Amino acid sequence: MSVNTxxxxxxxxxxxxxxxxxxxxxxxxxxxxxxxxRMLPHLAKTFVMAMLYMPTPFLISDLEIxxxxxxxxxxxxxxxxxxxxxxxxSAGPQSMTLTTNFRNSLRLALEGGGDHHSxxxxxxLPVPSDVDLAFLDRYARKKWDDIxxxxxxxxxxxxxxxxxxxxxxxxxxxxxxxIAGRLVEKRSxxxxxxxxxxxxxxxxxxxxxxxxxxxxxDMLSFLFLLAxxxxxxxxxxxxLTEPRRNMLPYLVDFGLIYIPPHDHQQYFPTRLATTLTSxxxxxxxxxxxxxxxxxxxxxxxxxxxxxxxxTNFRVYAYxxxxxxxxxxxxxCELKMRFRELVSGKLSRQSIRKAVDxxxxxxxxxxxxxxxxHEQMHRLAAAQKKPLLPPVIVDQIRLWQLDTERMSVCxxxxxxxFESVREYEDMANFAGEIGVLKWRNDRKGxxxxxxxxxxxxxxKSTSPTPYxxxxxxxxxxxxxxxxxxxxKAEQ
Amino acid sequence: MVRAVRGVLVECDPAxxxxxxxxxxxxxxxxxxxxxxxxxxxxENKVQQLKHLLDQRLKDTIxxxxxxxxxxxxxxx
Numbered sequence: 001m002s003v004n005t006x007x008x009x010x011x012x013x014x015x016x017x018x019x020x021x022x023x024x025x026x027x028x029x030x031x032x033x034x035x036x037x038r039m040l041p042h043l044a045k046t047f048v049m050a051m052l053y054m055p056t057p058f059l060i061s062d063l064e065i066x067x068x069x070x071x072x073x074x075x076x077x078x079x080x081x082x083x084x085x086x087x088x089x090s091a092g093p094q095s096m097t098l099t100t101n102f103r104n105s106l107r108l109a110l111e112g113g114g115d116h117h118s119x120x121x122x123x124x125l126p127v128p129s130d131v132d133l134a135f136l137d138r139y140a141r142k143k144w145d146d147i148x149x150x151x152x153x154x155x156x157x158x159x160x161x162x163x164x165x166x167x168x169x170x171x172x173x174x175x176x177x178x179i180a181g182r183l184v185e186k187r188s189x190x191x192x193x194x195x196x197x198x199x200x201x202x203x204x205x206x207x208x209x210x211x212x213x214x215x216x217x218d219m220l221s222f223l224f225l226l227a228x229x230x231x232x233x234x235x236x237x238x239x240l241t242e243p244r245r246n247m248l249p250y251l252v253d254f255g256l257i258y259i260p261p262h263d264h265q266q267y268f269p270t271r272l273a274t275t276l277t278s279x280x281x282x283x284x285x286x287x288x289x290x291x292x293x294x295x296x297x298x299x300x301x302x303x304x305x306x307x308x309x310x311t312n313f314r315v316y317a318y319x320x321x322x323x324x325x326x327x328x329x330x331x332c333e334l335k336m337r338f339r340e341l342v343s344g345k346l347s348r349q350s351i352r353k354a355v356d357x358x359x360x361x362x363x364x365x366x367x368x369x370x371x372x373h374e375q376m377h378r379l380a381a382a383q384k385k386p387l388l389p390p391v392i393v394d395q396i397r398l399w400q401l402d403t404e405r406m407s408v409c410x411x412x413x414x415x416x417f418e419s420v421r422e423y424e425d426m427a428n429f430a431g432e433i434g435v436l437k438w439r440n441d442r443k444g445x446x447x448x449x450x451x452x453x454x455x456x457x458x459k460s461t462s463p464t465p466y467x468x469x470x471x472x473x474x475x476x477x478x479x480x481x482x483x484x485x486x487k488a489e490q
Numbered sequence: 491m492v493r494a495v496r497g498v499l500v501e502c503d504p505a506x507x508x509x510x511x512x513x514x515x516x517x518x519x520x521x522x523x524x525x526x527x528x529x530x531x532x533x534e535n536k537v538q539q540l541k542h543l544l545d546q547r548l549k550d551t552i553x554x555x556x557x558x559x560x561x562x563x564x565x566x567x
Contacts, residue, residue, distance in 0.1 A: 405544060406502035406510075412494040413523055413531045422492070437499050438529050445523075447499045447531065458492065 010195045011039060013202070015084050022086035023101050024217050025224075030119050032105035034224035038277035039085060043071075044078035048087065051098050052106060057091035120229045121239035123266035131268055133232050136258055140270035143255025147197070149323045194272050197254065198223060218243060226256060226269050227276035234266035307371045311389040313346045318373065330354050331364050346392065351399040361400035365393055409437050411449035420444070429457050497522045497531040504528055506544070513543050 014035075017025075025031045036048065050066075051058050067075040082088045091097040098106075109119075206216045222244050229235060237245060237259075248267060251257045256273040260266070306324070308316040315332050319325065320340045328334065331354035334344035354364060365388065372387055380387045414430075417423040427446040430436040433453055439446035448454055500510070504527045511530075514521045520540050523531040532540060 405506045405548065406500050406541070408537055409499045409501070410534055411497070411499060413497055413499075414492060414494050415523070416491060416493045418492070426492075438501075438525065440526060443525070445525070447525075447529075451494055454494075 010199065013199045014039070019086050021217050023099075025221055026086075026099065026101035026105050028221045028225065029105040029109035030228045031221045031224040032102050033109035034227050034277040035085060035087070036106060038227075040081060040087075041074075041078055043067075043074050044082050047078060047082065048098065048106070051088070051096075052103060052110075054097075057095035057097045059095045061094060120225060120235045123234040123236040125234065125236075125263070125266055127234050128260050128263065131232075131234075131258070131260065136232065136268060136270045139258050140255040140272045143253070144194075144272060145323055147254065149326055194254070194256075194276065201250070201254075215243060219247060222247060223276065226251070226273040229269040229274055231269060231271055231274045234268055237265055237267055306373060307368055308373045308376055309368055309388055309392060311391055313392060313395075314343065315346060315368075316341065316343045316373075317371075324371075327367070330357065331359060346396065348399050348402070351396055352403050355400050355403045361396045364396055409447075409449055411435070411437060411447055412451045413445060413447050414454075415443075415445040417444050426454060426458060430454055495522060495531070496534060498534050498537050500530045500532055500537075501528060502530075509544060509547050510540065513540065513547065 025035075036045065040048065047063070063075070079088070086099055087102050088096045089099050097103075202216045202219055205219060218241075237248065240248075248257065248259065251273075252259055254272070256270060258268045258270055260268075306317050306319040307328075308318075310316075315328070317324065317328055318341055325334070325337075325342055328342065328344065331350055332344040332346055333350045334342055336343045351361070351364070355361070369388055376387055379385075386393075414426065417426070423441075423444045423446075427436065427439050427441075430446060430448045431439075435448040435450045435453070437447045437449055502510070507528060507530060510532075511521070511524070520532045520536050521530055522533060525531060
């Protein structure tokens, strides 16, 4: 019953897209540039730069000379990334080149030129006097906090409702909740949280299909465009196409852009938008600036270091931020609320409720630890004890274990072997590659979490003339088809 | 001929396993293979349903401990 804590990531989303979509995406220099900046490891960037102005395909043997033998793994990973993003393609058996659209667009992005308007069209209108960096930061921060607050609050209801259908329903909300929980912990990761929200939105638009008049490819490339804009500068809405103009109200809701109420001809990207494709290291400083900018004079500036946890399971939080109170209410029975203080208690029921919603005990513990009150730190340092009382930490973990009556692992059961040797060979092989989950030598069966490699193994060792001694039976194929269809429907 | 059957490996206490077997005995739609005291293979698309039924059974049979009374106030709820 392990909860998948990976939030929806841009790379996962991109990997699922077909090659034709990438062709369209890469028509925009801003997109090609954004993918280059944000999605590639450094080694992959080096390869791309090497190939960018190369007139002939790049021989793989040449590449191997380039890379130290000790870094073979990094090289393979870089190439795999480039391939999955459709940036390189094979130009023969032993050589490769950049895909045409990507090469042209990246060249355009680097050299400038062309009238593609891919990096936005600055507005010529005067900037309203009240719109400055601090204002945009405050605005974006407030919008984003509102979204989180909504997510945290709504999760309870949607979860209760979806429980009965127990389909993929609660997933999305739970995911968002995890994000919310994590975002509150670490503001520096806001950027990937924003992406998660945006990707959910793109997927929803995909599901709505044509009738909504939204095209997720165009939307995605517009997002990349936004990311290339300059903070604090006004851009013209007139230069946008009709569908993109229709996206603007949503983006305003997300806090990615600001449109002055009296002046709809220009829009201002906020820091949430302009940092979308920054790489992690640069983001840290940006978000530090964000924090510094927003903490001056904002009501929830004190939402860090507010929680006191006692050994009797009581929790006191010196906060008045609705967001933090809502997060606490997810795993804690709140009993009293005063001005700038809420108090409550951790209990079996409250933790169980949280675990049912997909929050893990580790997340709760780390939330409590990151937000621990100064007094907790002082006490812990003075007595040389851990920050959180160990008894509580253990109990939270135990309570979670309590809800996990069974652990599940999808995979394949192998049975009906023809000989003991065949069984032993395959079971041992499965053990070696780390997919063996259970085996019983007496029954001659084993359970493996993955099947592909074992299949190849059985092919390679099979004495019989025909390949593929492993057949999935008819029900398996049927199940597989049902699962795929369900995925497609989602 | 070797066969690979798609399914979900469930690992649990013998007590929980016997409840699952009991649930399954109603119309035999969950369990693909009964492996041993603490392991079962069940249909992949039925896992959620099975979990739900199991939770219900447990709720009916297990006494939740009373609210702990270490509180110095409002224990009445």
